[in-house]
Each structure stands twice: as C-alpha cells, then as structure tokens.
Amino acid sequence: MSKPCVGYFSPVYDGGMHLRALAIALVSYLEIRSAKGKWLIGFSDNDFPLLKKQTEQWLSVLEAYGFDWDNDIFEKTIYPINDDAVVNQWLNQGLAYACHCSEDQLKETQVYSGSCRDALMSTQDATIRLRTPDLIYQFTDRLQGVFKQNISKEIGDFVIRDKHGVIDPDLAMVLAIVRCGATQIIRPVEQLSTVVKQLYMQELLGVVSPTYLHVPTILNNQDNSSSLAALLALSERERVKLLIHLLEQLGQPVSVEQQNLTPKQLLLYASDHWCVELITKGH
Numbered sequence: 001m002s003k004p005c006v007g008y009f010s011p012v013y014d015g016g017m018h019l020r021a022l023a024i025a026l027v028s029y030l031e032i033r034s035a036k037g038k039w040l041i042g043f044s045d046n047d048f049p050l051l052k053k054q055t056e057q058w059l060s061v062l063e064a065y066g067f068d069w070d071n072d073i074f075e076k077t078i079y080p081i082n083d084d085a086v087v088n089q090w091l092n093q094g095l096a097y098a099c100h101c102s103e104d105q106l107k108e109t110q111v112y113s114g115s116c117r118d119a120l121m122s123t124q125d126a127t128i129r130l131r132t133p134d135l136i137y138q139f140t141d142r143l144q145g146v147f148k149q150n151i152s153k154e155i156g157d158f159v160i161r162d163k164h165g166v167i168d169p170d171l172a173m174v175l176a177i178v179r180c181g182a183t184q185i186i187r188p189v190e191q192l193s194t195v196v197k198q199l200y201m202q203e204l205l206g207v208v209s210p211t212y213l214h215v216p217t218i219l220n221n222q223d224n225s226s227s228l229a230a231l232l233a234l235s236e237r238e239r240v241k242l243l244i245h246l247l248e249q250l251g252q253p254v255s256v257e258q259q260n261l262t263p264k265q266l267l268l269y270a271s272d273h274w275c276v277e278l279i280t281k282g283h
C-alpha cells in the first residue's frame with residue numbers, strides 16, 4: 001500500500017499577496033483531495049500575534065471559500081524539539097555560527113562571504129548562520145522540472161535566526177513539515193530557489209524531503225492585492241465566481257454551469273476533475 005499523501009498549507013507567509021495565496025491553497029487542496037489524502041493547515045511556533053491574527057482571518061477565508069482541513073491548527077506540536085532547540089543544537093555541533101556583520105557590511109554582497117565562520121563569536125544578539133557545504137543539491141519540481149544549485153556558491157551560509165530571534169521562514173517550514181508529516185508542498189514559483197536550503201536542513205535533521213510543486217504566476221498584481229477583509233466581504237455568488245476564475249487561470253475544466261454551486265460543491269466538483277498537469281508552466 002502506498003503511503004497516504006499529506007499536504008500542508010501555511011497561510012501566514014503570503015507577503016500580502018492574499019489572492020495568490022488563495023490560489024496556492026486551491027492547488028494544494030485539490031491535489032490532496034483528488035488523491036483522497038489529508039490536507040493540513042498551520043503556522044509555526046515562532047509566529048507573532050499579528051501573524052496569529054492573520055491566521056485567524058485566513059481560517060475564516062478558507063471556510064468561506066469551501067475548504068475544510070484535517071487538523072486542529074492549535075494543537076500542541078508532536079515534534080519533540082522546537083525551532084530554537086534546533087538552532088542551538090546546530091550551534092553546539094558546529095554546524096551553525098554567530099555572525100556580527102552589520103547591515104552596512106553586507107549591503108554589497110549577494111552571497112555571504114563567510115567572514116565570521118571561524119571567528120567563534122558570542123551568540124548573544126548575533127545573527128546565526130548555517131554553514132553550507134560546497135555541494136550541488138538537486139530536486140525535481142513536479143511542475144517546473146529539474147532544479148539544482150551549489151548551496152555554498154549560490155546561496156552561501158544563510159541566516160537561520162536573525163539577531164532579534166526571528167527564525168528563518170524556511171527553517172520554520174521545514175520543522176512544520178516534519179511535525180505534521182507532510183509529503184507534498186505546494187508554493188508559488190518565486191519560492192523555488194529556497195527549496196535547496198530546505199533540502200539541506202532536512203538532510204541535517206535526517207528526515208525525508210517531501211515533494212515540491214511550484215505554481216507559476218497566474219494573477220496580475222492588481223488581483224493579488226485584495227485584502228483578506230475584501231475576500232470575506234464578497235457574497236457567496238461572487239466567491240464562487242472568483243473560485244471559477246482561479247480554476248480557469250489554473251487551466252482546469254470549469255464553465256458557467258458551475259456558477260450555481262456553493263463554494264463547497266464547486267471545490268468537490270473541481271477535485272473530481274482536477275488535473276495538475278493542466279497548470280501551464282511558466283514564471
């Protein structure tokens with residue numbers, strides 16, 4: 001028997017691109033539901049009150065647009081170590097180090113030079129960076145194809161916790177994936193270049209990497225700027241029209257006939273007819 005597929009969607013790191021995030025949620029949800037898998041949503045331990053408020057708004061949006069999920073997002077985490085414990089473990093193992101370079105010093109550099117690598121400086125008020133090996137990491141994105149990068153040359157020793165104690169979103173995501181056992185991750189195409197960071201951290205943690213699928217940009221900027229409140233304020237009919245628009249942009253077979261369905265009925269219809277390959281590849 002094959003392993004059940006588990007999808008994970010975190011609505012909090014959308015950078016204000018709420019409608020685009022809704023489209024990503026749609027792809028993630030329909031991929032999982034069409035395969036009769038579990039769809040989980042959540043946010044990581046290190047989220048701030050503002051993000052928690054946004055998460056609550058997101059839950060209302062997802063509910064209003066017909067989504068349902070298989071977890072209690074406020075449940076205690078089952079993974080025995082938290083984000084800071086992982087950072088401290090890597091510091092103790094010499095895999096991570098303290099960096100005290102100022103923003104001015106880093107301004108001109110695309111890839112961090114590693115100047116604090118062997119300086120053994122105090123971790124107090126320091127940025128913590130992960131040492132990266134001179135290795136090429138490769139994976140096959142389910143929509144974008146093969147992607148590879150030399151992690152030290154193209155990314156460099158990257159920040160896993162900033163000097164204010166904020167955990168890198170990719171580390172937070174890696175740990176969230178481990179906690180919920182997600183087997184597939186769906187994100188916007190702009191995030192394709194951070195997967196290699198995630199692969200390296202998964203390797204250090206000794207966990208199996210999920211599959212990745214990066215969705216091309218399907219909306220223009222004006223569409224993207226809809227606020228969560230505006231998405232919630234739409235009538236049920238308008239919400240269905242918007243979902244149909246998103247499905248059309250994703251290349252899925254929908255027609256005006258589906259306009260009389262409720263959001264929930266529409267998502268059920270869409271999951272029955274879902275074909276991920278129809279999403280046009282592009283950037």
Ligand SMILES: [Zn+2]
Pocket residue numbers: 098099100101114115116117
């Ligand atoms: Zn430094």
